[in-house]
Amino acid sequence: MTDTAWIDAALTSARPQAVGALLRYFRDLDIAEEAFQNASLRALKSWPQNGPPRDPAAWLIMVGRNVAIDDIRRNRRQQPLPEDEAISDLDDAEARLAERLDGSHYRDDILRLLFICCHPDLPATQQIALALRIVSGLSVKQIARAFLVSEVAMEQRITRAKARVAEADVPFETPGAVERSERLSAVAAMIYLIFNEGYSAGGDTAEIRSPLCEEAIRLARLLLRLFQSEPEIMGLTALLLLQHARAASRFDAAGALVLLDDQDRSRWNRKMIVEGLALIDKAMRHRRSGPYQIQAAIAALHARAEKPEDTDWTQIDLLYGALEIMQPSPVVTLNRAVAVSKVRGAQAALEMIEPLEPRLSNYFHFFGVRGAFLMQLGRNDEARVAFDRAIALANTSAEAAHIRMHLDRLMRDSQPRGAKAGK
């Protein structure tokens, strides 16, 4: 690795801790970010000459802090900006720094930094963009590319999100146990959103968007290192790893979606699977189940099956049943129905999803799954109607291409032979 690549990696990994601490000192996101930026510039100059500091995050916090305080003092001569009490403990920074860096302080710093991105007033897309900008440190250009929007549009989105966060009253005191756990679950949900943003991409854009999945995994690992005994964070990390392990086999050469049953399992990433399985194993020992753990356990059953027919669908059915109780949602029931179709047949599965139609009438997967069940039951005309509906609702060209493949199969089956057999 070259010098600059090493420094880039060090800056990326130190960033959440450093920006989190600077935010606690200055209580202003822009000042904290600028301080980190300035410290990073100095690092690029100083580290290649003097060698890397023993603790890069501490170095960046110290330097960023000093530069920002100098700036504030200089500015204060022209304009009174901001009041002394707004900047917590201007003095004896160095003495307290070491003590502040270990212990739980920095854990809450990072959690706070992640948490302000999850402000309930912010729509999901703004939450994700903000987190990628301030926590992950991706450039606006990189984020815009991942979201497939222009740089200008992304710049505006982030500026709006920041303005809203600035208005919000983010408490800087050390959070209590209940508040910490609420923050933790909001942050976990946000990390899952980042992942899904990358995961739900079509085959044509998967390459561009998969860094979002990798970044989400990095953030989940970071969170788990801070909260080592939280089974749901183990579950979240495992879930992301197990899902992302299948990335290379999810689309065919033409970019169409490949279903789990048809994927080339030799292309699944064993390294990620092994880590995901180890994390679920660890989470299960706590006997405190939760939605991420259950979803990870389902993903694990798929990962463990060497061939599709080895899949333990009975267990998957049970797990979805548990998830339905914990987090009732028509989408969960729809997923469960796929397991039911394998265990008890398509008729039982179809009966299970019929009542969901009013709530899922705009949901691509509902009609895709319904069509597949009808097709298995030989009700080809009805299947075709469902597939047509699915294509109309497809979010990506990969989804549409996948359904078209089913339609083609129906056409092949029903025209030559169907005409003769009167099927």
Add this chain to the structure above:
Amino acid sequence: MLYAILCYHDEDLVGSWTREQDAAVMKKLAVVQDKLKKQGRLGPVARLLPTTAATTLRKDDPPVVLDGPYAETKEQLLGFYIVDCKDLEEAVDVARDLGNANPGGAYEIRPVGLFEPGDGVK
């Protein structure tokens, strides 16, 4: 004399490497390993899963199982085992048995991600 070479690095930093950077490092390491292998001097090589996958058994009386890696600095690393277990439960049981035989200190139980048995040393 056999020597164990224990690998320490900033996990955050290594986790921040891109896939390409990681692959480039592994490739360079493979060159060194191959040289040792050809000379018949290379024993087992393992890359451990991240510390997030670690569990620690403190050999107190009674022993306590904790999530995460062994983080104290007052004890020193004195040895290690590689044991084939069907799950973490079984690995913890093995560690308990070892702990009964040799109380005090702790065992960190970490899944092995990549393992090359290496038959170079007997």
